Amino acid sequence: MYSEVVMDHFKKPRNVGEMKDPDGVGEIGNPVCGDMMNIYIKVKDGIIQDISFQTFGCGAAIAVSSMLTEMAKGKTIEEAKKITNKSVAEALKGLPKNKLHCSNLGADALQLAIRNYEDKKAGKVRVKLPMEDVHTHTEGDLCKCPYCSGDVDQGLEFCSNCGREISDTH
Amino acid sequence: MKVTNLDYISANPLLPEVRDAMIEAIKKDYGNPSSAHSLGDEARNILEKARERVALLINSPSPDDIVFTSSGTESINHAIKGVAFANAKKGKHIITSNIEHNSVLKSLRRLTKSGYRVTSVEVDKNGLVDPANVHKAITDQTILISIMHGNNEIGTIQPIKELCCIAREKNVLFHSDCVTSVGIMPVDVQELGIDLISFSANQFNGPSGVGGLYIRKGVNLWPLIDGGGQENGRRAGTENLIGIIGMGVAAEFAHQEMQSRLSHMKKLKNRLITGLKEKIDDIIINGHPELSLPNLVSLSVKYIEGESIVLMLDEEKIIVSTRSACASGSLRASHVLLSIDLDYADAQGTLVITFGKATTEDEIDRFINVLKNVVATLRDMSPLYKKSNT
Numbered sequence A: 001m002y003s004e005v006v007m008d009h010f011k012k013p014r015n016v017g018e019m020k021d022p023d024g025v026g027e028i029g030n031p032v033c034g035d036m037m038n039i040y041i042k043v044k045d046g047i048i049q050d051i052s053f054q055t056f057g058c059g060a061a062i063a064v065s066s067m068l069t070e071m072a073k074g075k076t077i078e079e080a081k082k083i084t085n086k087s088v089a090e091a092l093k094g095l096p097k098n099k100l101h102c103s104n105l106g107a108d109a110l111q112l113a114i115r116n117y118e119d120k121k122a123g124k125v126r127v128k129l130p131m132e133d134v135h136t137h138t139e140g141d142l143c144k145c146p147y148c149s150g151d152v153d154q155g156l157e158f159c160s161n162c163g164r165e166i167s168d169t170h
Numbered sequence B: 001m002k003v004t005n006l007d008y009i010s011a012n013p014l015l016p017e018v019r020d021a022m023i024e025a026i027k028k029d030y031g032n033p034s035s036a037h038s039l040g041d042e043a044r045n046i047l048e049k050a051r052e053r054v055a056l057l058i059n060s061p062s063p064d065d066i067v068f069t070s071s072g073t074e075s076i077n078h079a080i081k082g083v084a085f086a087n088a089k090k091g092k093h094i095i096t097s098n099i100e101h102n103s104v105l106k107s108l109r110r111l112t113k114s115g116y117r118v119t120s121v122e123v124d125k126n127g128l129v130d131p132a133n134v135h136k137a138i139t140d141q142t143i144l145i146s147i148m149h150g151n152n153e154i155g156t157i158q159p160i161k162e163l164c165c166i167a168r169e170k171n172v173l174f175h176s177d178c179v180t181s182v183g184i185m186p187v188d189v190q191e192l193g194i195d196l197i198s199f200s201a202n203q204f205n206g207p208s209g210v211g212g213l214y215i216r217k218g219v220n221l222w223p224l225i226d227g228g229g230q231e232n233g234r235r236a237g238t239e240n241l242i243g244i245i246g247m248g249v250a251a252e253f254a255h256q257e258m259q260s261r262l263s264h265m266k267k268l269k270n271r272l273i274t275g276l277k278e279k280i281d282d283i284i285i286n287g288h289p290e291l292s293l294p295n296l297v298s299l300s301v302k303y304i305e306g307e308s309i310v311l312m313l314d315e316e317k318i319i320v321s322t323r324s325a326c327a328s329g330s331l332r333a334s335h336v337l338l339s340i341d342l343d344y345a346d347a348q349g350t351l352v353i354t355f356g357k358a359t360t361e362d363e364i365d366r367f368i369n370v371l372k373n374v375v376a377t378l379r380d381m382s383p384l385y386k387k388s389n390t
């Protein structure tokens, strides 16, 4: 089901664990299946010196977290901001279609951690961002089907691409 | 290393005797049981022999009350839709439970699109239906009650006999999805006083692609598949003779070995549950503590997710099944686990462990030890585990 790269990161996940005194924390829950991911970063001179994760989720979610930390480590904040779910999925040599939402989770968690770091630096108190603020799943816009990641019209009970029921997640 | 199969519910291995009988049958190249010539005669005899064996397994008053189908799913569709269509004049109300298999739920959901009304009776936290609630739900429009025997996710066994009594009293037909129980534990249709049961060969070491439907004499239902006069006009289409032969042999062995298999499985189940409780913290054994299938354990491991457990066990050549939302094609939590009030997060860490005649105590022990390590590894990664310990 999964590529060799995914299985490798799943079996030997890199950068696992909670971080002591992180400079930024991103906590996010998966809107589709209900799982969770935390990303911790330590930043020095605008560079992500250290990064770690904790994940409650499927094999893909664990591999995504692991790969993501590898990709972000040593990057400047500006570079790290450019890491998207797509680039993580590509680095993993692809994910099954219905697991693409797990890579959304990873990218969102990293962006949240960066935002948390920037807020802290600017002296803002850390407010937990509601999910809707960071997820692409916003009202008015086109939503993505969690199974095939095609565009879905608001109000539709089925994905017009793959035909699956999606009423629960909309 | 040999694979430890603890996923019998998805892939019940063929008995060697079943396999041999099927290979013999393929070599022999039987004719079509409907043909008038001698080859047809031979095929017909062998078909009826299999029917007798299956009838014996469920103590059907006559082999003629058994219809061979392509699967448990087809049998269920046939029973529900067949009764609904044939009795539409009488009423359009059907009662079921909220932990049924999708073949029941989706058949019923489709019927609601043509004006049928469905009442779904809730189960308690052990997964048990309260017969009083079923009684209350019956109206003068009710034509059918469909409640499963042993649940395929949590193992709970429903009080079918009592429910049948209520149905009979109110003159309502009763169907039970017995896919997980027939061939595993005694199911006696006369004792239960039941109208229709569905079952499948691959749950008792028979081949996939063959199922059975018991129809009590006098029950009125439409066929699902129209065409020739096979199966006494109740299911058209040339029979899957090879598969049916396999089902017959599997049924005969299940019948003969019922008691010894039962005591073997009960021993394994006890060992498994005791071992799990002893070695792994923060787990939940789901389902009813006594009224439960002998070959199934539903286990929720807190703070971690099922698909990752399955993948890690697979690396160690142990196969089990999970009910986590992440592993389901639909990415939804199991309706069964949610109906017994399991926490969403706990449902995510739920495994279904099923075994059979060939499973050994050593395999159970190895599973427990490997699982213990897998759980520790995954919990180290989990944000939930940390939180709950601080």
Ligand code: FES
Pocket (backbone or CB within 6 Å): A030, A033, A034, A035, A056, A057, A058, A059, A060, A061, A099, A102, B325, B326, B327
């Ligand atoms: S975390 Fe649930 S499907 Fe990946």
